Amino acid sequence: MELRNLKIFVTVAGLQSFTKAADTPGYAQSTVTGQIQSLEEEWGGALFERLGRKVTLTRNGENLLLYAEQILKLSRAAERAMRINRKGRGLSCKRQVRKAGKLFCGQKPYFCKNRPSSIGLSQGAPGSFIVIHGFPEQAAGPVHILVF
Amino acid sequence: MELRNLKIFVTVAGLQSFTKAADTPGYAQSTVTGQIQSLEEEWGGALFERLGRKVTLTRNGENLLLYAEQILKLSRAAERAMRINRKGRGLSCKRQVRKAGKLFCGQKPYFCKNRPSSIGLSQGAPGSFIVIHGFPEQAAGPVHILVF
DNA sequence: TAAAAATACTCCATAGGTATTTTAT
């Protein structure tokens, strides 16, 4: 499984068509078929149901799609961070975190047991994307926030 | 940038050595060098400082590392989900979410403005990993939780 | 000089393309 596969997979899922998906990033139709097939081979089951000229996600496909979308979002964020830094006008990851706001986290165990731990982001930018580690038990550990 | 690159990159960062990193997954040392170089070429700058027989992350490298770790965690989770489902004894993503607990989200705008939006997970499993979309402004939209 | 990364080279797996066939409307 590589990012290349997942990009094509998500495109096909969105357009419900191998052919249309091939147009978008300038691939050949057979390339799209091949990439999806290799994913399905690795998976060990179909990701799409081929219904004549309509293509729909199987249950497995839907399952993978959720992960694939997150992975690609993160990779785009990483690429953006790389691009920004190359131009020399970027923020370090820490600065970006600071810019996203402070993280508030209810860490008391009894609080976690009896009611939801409270976590909040102040001054969050629109479209923020938050990744929280080890929650709630290890919430006292390092918490990274990646802003998209 | 592909997952293959990132895996090697994270390994090198962890071991602070190209040679040791090559041993771990059974790569040749030159392969590790090549993968890192291609990442650096794509980035447009060094990810590691080569200090004789010690290798340390540059600022750019540290930046990328945070993203890479998240991406790889997600991809491992995706692979696990694929594997589980192939064996037919897996939970769908929705079931996994339900198992992770309910998400509570303070959605009122005035609440977001004046104090942290409150988000909590009840019955969270140890080592849970939470991904929250569009926060806080679009918190009313679909929220996916992927558990690792 | 000893240990680690870079380089040179080789090989081959596979990504990707073109052309064709199959399949289902």
Place this chain on the structure above:
DNA sequence: ATAAAATACCTATGGAGTATTTTTA
């Protein structure tokens, strides 16, 4: 009959290995 996916086949990029050279503690 037509539109879309699968298949067959070909090419070439680049991933990965071996052997060697360079670099620096």
